[in-house]
Amino acid sequence: MSKQAQLAVDGGPKAFPKASGKxxxxxxxxxxxxxxxxxxxxxxxxxxxxxxxxxxxxxxxxxNLARYACPFPDDQPPKGVQFEQLATEMFGVKHALAVSSGTAALHAAFVAAGVGPGTEVICPGLGFMATSMAVMMAGGVPVFADIDESLQLDPSKIEGQITPRTVAVAPTHHWSNVADMAPILRVARRHKLKVVEDCAQAPGAKYRGRYVGSIGDIGCFSISAYKIIGGGEGGMVVTSNDRLFDRVRQLAEGGGLWRPDRFAAPRYAGELFPGTNYRLSELESAVDLVQLRKLDQVCDRFRAVSRRILSQLATWREIRPQTINDPDGFIGYQLRLFPATTALSAKIATALRAEGISAGTRGKGHAPDWHVSACMYPVILKAGHIKGGSVFEDPRWLSRGGRVNYRGVCPVAQDLYGREVAIHIDQWWSERDCDRVARGINKVLSAYCTADPDGKPWS
Ligand SMILES: Cc1ncc(COP(=O)(O)O)c(C=O)c1O
Structure with a gap:
C-alpha cells in the first residue's frame, strides 16, 4: 500500500491537514x-x-456573543456571568440569573415557586400587568388584592384573598417606592406562601436596609431602557434558595446548559421539566453590567433630589401625599399626591406643567391603562390564546373550587389611581433646581388648596 493510501489513524498523511481558504x-x-x-x-x-x-x-x-461555549481569549468570564456576580454581591443574595426581560424573570420565578394549573397567586391591584400575565403563563390564576396610600399591596388585604389554591404572593415595589415587606412576609409565612418580589420599578430601593428583591423568596427585575437602569431589554432573577434557583434556570435555560452535567437524569424530583430560552445576550449583558455598577449612584442622586423637595412641601387639607413605606429606601424618581377629587387633580397637573414641572394624571377619565387591575384586559377577560384553553377553564383549577371575580375588585386602587398626580423628578437637578420645583409645587397647591399644618406629612 502506498504511503499516500495509508490511513491517518495508521500513521498515513492527513487528507485535510488544514483549510487553505482565508x-x-x-x-x-x-x-x-x-x-x-x-x-x-x-x-x-x-x-x-x-x-x-x-x-x-x-x-x-x-x-462570540453567546454566553456559553466561547471563553474569552483572556479568560474573562462572559459579561452575563460578571453581571450576575455583581448582582449577587450588591443585593446580598446567593444566586442571580440574567434573563431577557422582566417578564421572563417573573415567568421563571413563578414556575420555580410552584405556580401551575390549579394554583393561584395574589397580585397587587396596582402594578404592571406583566406580573399577573406571568402567573397565567405559568398556568396559575392571578387574584388581585387591594393597595393602600403607598400605592403598594396593602398587607391587611392579603389574607382575605388566600384560598387553598394560593401558593404565592407577588408584591410589586412600584414607582420607586417599596412594599411594606414585614407584614407581607408574616402573612406569607403563616400560610406557607412563596413571596415573589417584582422589583422592575424599583431596582436599588431598600426596605429596612435591605435591597428589594433580596427580602422574599425570589426577586425579579426588569433591566430595560424604560427603567432607571438598563440599555434595551433585559431582566434578572435573584434568590438565595438553591432549589428555587435550579428551577428558575430550568425554565429560563430549558436546553440544560446550566446543569453541571447537561444531559444527565434528574438529580431530584422537580429539577427537570420543559423550559424555554430566556438567556440574556452578551451584548445586552455588557451594557447592563455597566448600568448595574451605576445603580447606587443613580438611586442616591434621585434620593437627594426627592428628599430636598419633599422637605420643603407644605401640607394641605385637600391633598394626601403618597405614603412612603421606607423613607431611607425610597428612590424618589417620581413623587405622588392624591388630591381630593379628579377635577382638582387635573387642575393641579395642568398648573404644575404651566410652571415647567412635569406632572401627569392617569386612571379614571383617561384611556385604559394596564397598571390598574380593572383595565388589565388580557387578564380580566379570562381568555386563553385558544378558545377553551385559558387557565380559568382548566379542570384542575375548577375541580379545586376555583373561581375568581375581577369586577369591581380593588376599589382603593381604582380610586387612588384616578386621583393621583405624579410629578417626575430628574436625578441631575441642582439644589437650586430642587428649591425652585418645591416652590412651584407649593405655589400651585396654595392656589387651589387650604393650608393645613396638621395635614398628612410628605414623608
Ligand atoms: C412592575 C413591572 N413588572 C414587570 C415588568 C416587565 O418588564 P419587561 O418589560 O422587562 O418585561 C414591568 C415593565 O414595565 C413592570 O413595570
Missing part, C-alpha cells in the same frame, strides 16, 4: 460599527471609530 470573522467590524451607530455617535465619531479598528484587530474568529 476565514473572515463571523462577527466583525461591520457589526461593531452597527452597534456604534445604535449608540448614536455622530457621523464624525463613527468615521474615527472605523478608522481606528479593522477585522484584523479582532482576536480569533471574532467575538
Amino acid at each position: 476565514p473572515q470573522p463571523k462577527i466583525g467590524i461591520e457589526e461593531f460599527m452597527s452597534v456604534a451607530e445604535r449608540f448614536g455617535f455622530t457621523p464624525a465619531a463613527l468615521k474615527r471609530l472605523r478608522a481606528a479598528v479593522s477585522d484584523t484587530d479582532l482576536r480569533g474568529n471574532g467575538p
